Amino acid sequence: MKFDTLAGRNPVDRLSVVGQPHDRFEAKLKTTGTATYAYEYHGVAPNICYGYILGAGVSKGRITAIDTRQAEAAPGVLTVVTYRNAGPLGVGKFYVQRMLASPDVDHYHQPVAVVVAETFEQARAAASLVRIDYARRAGRFDLGAQLARAPVPQQAAFGGPTETHVGDFEQAYSDAEFTVDETYTVPDQAHAMMEPHATIAAWDGDHVTCWTAIQQMNWGTRDLGLILGIPRENVRLISNFIGGGFGGKGTVQSDLVLAAIAAKVVRRPVKLALQRPIMFNNTIHRPKTIQRIRLGATRDGKLTAVGHESWSGNLAGGRTEPTTLSTRMLYAGANRMTRVRLATLDLAEGNAMRAPGEAPGLMALEIAMDEMAEKLGMDPVEFRILNDTKVDPENPDRPFSSRPFVECLRTGADRFGWNARKAKPGQVRDGHWLVGLGMASAIRGAPIARAGARVRLDRSGVLTVETDMTDIGTGSYTIVQQTAAEMMGVPIERVVARLGDSRFPETPGSGGQQGAASVTAGVYAACMKLRQVVAQRLGFDAAEAEFIAGEVRFGGRSMSLTDVAADGDIVVEDSMEFGGLSRQFAIQTFGAHFAEVAVNAFTGEIRVRRMLAVCAAGRILNTKTARSQVIGGMTMGVGAALMEEMSIDKRLGFFVNHDLAGYEVPVHADIPHLDAVFIDEVDPAISPVKAKGVGELGLTGVAPAIANAVYNATGVRVRQYPITLDKFLDRLPVVT
Structure with missing residues (x-):
């Protein structure tokens, strides 16, 4: 099946199964220790x-x-x-x-x-x-020592240019009434997944x-x-x-x-x-980046110059960390420049880690936006809203397929109680604790790729779906079941999903926030083909036949799917292929993160008290599993903000803290109750299912929201992650 025109109404839009908060298929297996790894x-x-x-x-x-x-x-x-x-x-x-x-x-x-x-x-x-x-x-082990020998590579890590120019950035920056020019550092980070x-x-x-x-x-x-x-x-x-x-x-x-x-x-x-x-x-890891952000704005808050330069390192022939991706798409600004440079380092390979590019890129950009808002005397939320754009900033003829970014910001500000924030830092006390609020925007690409599925209707009326899609703890089994159940009009309990075998029809798998959107589109294509075969067997018009409650209905006639397959299993296979809509539209996911932190005025200890994520990612296929993905990303963002750093022995050239005793990640005591909500939207440009991925959007923007909250609490700006007390303890305000 080819998808090359905007999606209209189709069987998925009934939302009797899709969009519902179904429990994960494998939940019992995992909680009882019987899932096989x-x-x-x-x-x-x-x-x-x-x-x-x-x-x-x-x-x-x-x-x-x-x-x-x-x-x-x-x-x-x-x-x-x-x-x-x-x-x-x-x-x-x-x-x-x-x-x-x-x-x-x-x-x-x-x-x-x-x-x-x-x-x-x-x-x-x-x-x-x-x-x-x-x-x-x-060997070469220190990125900072290699900056002068870091050329601009020919191609970015995940395609696209490594250097972009729109307008005259240097002149616009020089002429700007207000400017920010700061450097931010994100260290090497480990995936640190539970299963080795x-x-x-x-x-x-x-x-x-x-x-x-x-x-x-x-x-x-x-x-x-x-x-x-x-x-x-x-x-x-x-x-x-x-x-x-x-x-x-x-x-x-x-x-x-x-x-x-x-x-x-x-x-x-x-x-x-x-x-x-x-x-x-x-194995691989997220490589360290050193990022210089330059912003220029008018007195009324309009961005006139947006510049982002970034340095990372890798093995010879390795990929860049594409930190400028978010800067290229998030805010308006007539004059723009982005550039990534790549040094050769003799460390383990740097490569894809959850939201590569956007996650570390926003860790710099969203602090810089906060710094500019303060210079302008503007509220950080309103500053971002003022610089919203409905078209690709680098290509004004290319509109966004959907962009409820401002709705994310306003919804988040309202739900979080943002209007109670004190603009002047260091004003809120709770005993020995300095309390602050911070926020940051979130953006993550919404890629989608060819995906196939095989669907079998057996004589007992059970649907079996086979696809090589994997489940990395995201709920892939469940959304595959939901999609097939919706398409064929059967209860989810009548659908069996078989995943994770390369002999099954090919998908792009779990990665790059494309898995859910791609595999459900592939299941849609296979089920549409099955609907046609079933309708043809019965002499029904496939376009008008309804598949409801385990039956096929058309023109006053009906037959159960069990009876349709009484003479033998019906097996079909198809895939969804995509046309040029992704070139016609800029397709992204958007969000806003809000955080409240407390910093001990005497010890510098940082505690995250509450957090909120507001996400717009097309149709949400399963609100329960999607929320799980977002709060998982938020937890990971706490680690990136406050504790995660692979420390390098620059004499001998290795990551010293190479286990879970020395490499710190958040534990239960570090994470408060997290709130995640979704903006109600569909995106007809992405696929017939109108859904995008959300698992990486939940991470992007979290760390800078916490960093901005720490600043609001203390008045001390830290631009080198993670924000550990050694970087600001001597600058804390004197508390009596």
């Missing part, structure tokens, strides 16, 4: 053995000698895989990191060996017996099946095929449940590659998981 598959492959990865002990250099004899002689050991016996390895398309040092070492904890043994304990013990000698080389990377790999001839934790099946089969040098058709990936990913499991990581290689070497299935302390330096 990658490392927990039992009986899928006989005679299984275990792999254990040994990471490089240097950050840059070359392996000069490997002695595996003691390890190979240890009890239970089957083999030790190194570059000498692994065979030639390629590189995937999305990540540039090499999954095995061979013999050059690119970064600390890059895999140098995999010990395979009968048990995990034997493999772990034998790994300590592998002796490796290195010739160290000087894990894989079980088994070969059958020249075909490999892997039970793994991966978000995007289509990328996974492609990249594993490229790395192993086999056709992607020879790769099958199965990932029924994923314990969090945040982009860190977007495609192939070292566990998947090395389990497959080890299984081929020993000719037995291999189970392998990345131990937590190796994950931070072995």
Whole structure:
């Protein structure tokens, strides 16, 4: 099915199942511990053995000698895989990191060996017996020291230009009555998902099946095929449940590659998981950015100059962090300039982490907007409303498909009690606590991509939907069931969703906030085809037939779906393909975040007291699961604002706090009750379902809202995340 005209009314618009707050299909499985994650598959492959990865002990250099004899002689050991016996390895398309040092070492904890043994304990013990000698080389580990050698790359991380110009920014900035020119720093951050990377790999001839934790099946089969040098058709990936990913499991990581290689070497299935302390330096992360924001405005608050320059670093050939995405789309301003630069660093690869680009970009832009509002003497909400735009600021001929941004701001301000905010910082006390309110805008792209589904109607009237879409804790199973149930007029209990198998019809998977919009469009297409087949069998007009209460009705006649399939299952498959509407319209999601914080006047301790997110993301498919996604993003935003930072040893070149003891994330005591509401909207330009993604919108804008609240509480501006007490304690106002 092709979607190239604005969506009109269709079966989804009945909203008898879609849009309702259904419980998640897998909720009982997860709460009872019976959902099967990658490392927990039992009986899928006989005679299984275990792999254990040994990471490089240097950050840059070359392996000069490997002695595996003691390890190979240890009890239970089957083999030790190194570059000498692994065979030639390629590189995937999305990540540039090499999954095995061979013999050059690119970064600390890059895999140098995999010990395979009968048990995990034997493999772990034998790994300590592998002796490796290195010739160290000087590396580049400090982004700040590389700024002068950071060129503008040819292409941004996710496509599009790396440098944009509209009007004459420099002249407009020079002429502006009010200006802001500040630099903001966002550190390296880890995905820190609960489930570690894990894989079980088994070969059958020249075909490999892997039970793994991966978000995007289509990328996974492609990249594993490229790395192993086999056709992607020879790769099958199965990932029924994923314990969090945040982009860190977007495609192939070292566990998947090395389990497959080890299984081929020993000719037995291999189970392998990345131990937590190796994950931070072995896999990808959100890279550090240094961002300069320059804003120019008239006395009445109109932005006349908007400039955003950003520096990030990566392995040679790696991607930029596209922090300027939000700046290019969020506010009006006739004269504009954005530019990203990319330095080469010898650290683990920087790549996609929840809302890449927008999340760290807004952490800078939305503080700068607050600083400009203060200089102008304007309320921060009203300043943003004044600079709203209904067209793409870089392309005025391209309107937004929908943009209830101002409604998000006004709704949030009203619900949060924003009018009680004191404009002058440091005015509100609660005992020893300084109390402040802050807010920030949110924007996140609304991509959508070709997605397919297979639908089976069996003789018992049950619909089974198959698609390679994955569920990373977002409720994918449930929205697939809801869409099929709505389309075919059956209760949700009569729909079975089967996900996470690369043999099923292809989708873009869970990533980039495109999964929900894409997969439901694919299910829509398959169900429309099934409706046509059913109607044709009965001699009904497919366009006029109604599918309600498990029946097909037309012209005074009706028949149950059970009877339609009485002679055998009806199976159809289709996909949704997209035309040029995304070029005709700017399609985005919008939101506004509000936060109240308290800062201890003596210790500098920061406590988040309450938060509100107001989101506009097209049709909300399931208000319960969508709210869950938003408050999860808000929680992640608290971590980004106040605690998350991968600390680099700049002498030896590695992330020092590479476990969940040293890398701090929010816990229950850090998070108050969170409120999330949705603006009622549909977007007919996105798909027939009229829904967009929301999981990453819930994160963008949270950290700067907290940062602005800290400033409102204390009068102390911190421009380097995370906002820890060492950065402002000596500047706190004297309290008597």
